[in-house]
Amino acid sequence: MVNEQLKNVDDKGKLNLPDDMPDWQKHVVRGEKRHRDAQSALGKAKDQLRTSEATNKVLNDKQLVLPANLGLSQDEITEINGLATSDPEQYRLRMNAAETNARTKAQEELDSGVTKSIEEANTSHITQNRVTVLQNFRDANPELVITDDVLVNDVPPRFMNDLTSGKYANYGEYLEAVKGYLEKGVVIPAGNEGDKHNLNHVSGASTPGKLAGDKQKLTDLSKVSL
Known part of the structure; x- marks a missing residue:
């Protein structure tokens, strides 16, 4: 009964209970909704904390570091170095472009590491939580x-x-x-x-x-x- 009535909510999350429902039943349903809302809020807070911890772990282990050669091949380095005296402006543009590309790639790798860490943390949490919930459910049934x-x-x-x-x-x-x-x-x-x-x-x-x-x-x- 409670689960069915908890589905009767408006777009703002407010319960719409039948007028003819006994007061004691309304009290039970509302109490259960408050409990679930509190659990949901707690769950979201824990999710945010878990995400922050996973992010910090990656950022502490791996900083944004550009490779010494900026990801350029030896031929590209030779070509760009040759511009240092023959065409300083072109040299500056090529170096800026190489640094930008290297920074973008390094950031993508760092972001990928953060995403992977968060996914692993969430998967581990879900698995552990489901094991506990399933065992409690078995004990109750x-x-x-x-x-x-x-x-x-x-x-x-x-x-x-x-x-x-x-x-x-x-x-x-x-x-x-x-x-x-x-x-x-x-x-x-x-x-x-x-x-x-x-x-x-x-x-x-x-x-x-x-x-x-x-x-x-x-x-x-x-x-x-x-």
């Missing part, structure tokens, strides 16, 4: 088996596409959506811990799994698109 194979082979790609596009605010919402999908087709027979069961899908396919209580390994998110 012991009756639901979610493994790498389930996420990759049993859940339609549209769920991950929606996460990537931003339809889901976070990985937790994605897992809730996956849970809703799987629960429509999951059949867990009664039996002792360790009994086998099938994940029956909407398409009619099935994948062997294990009952709650089976020890699950942390998912290897390298198999799942980030």
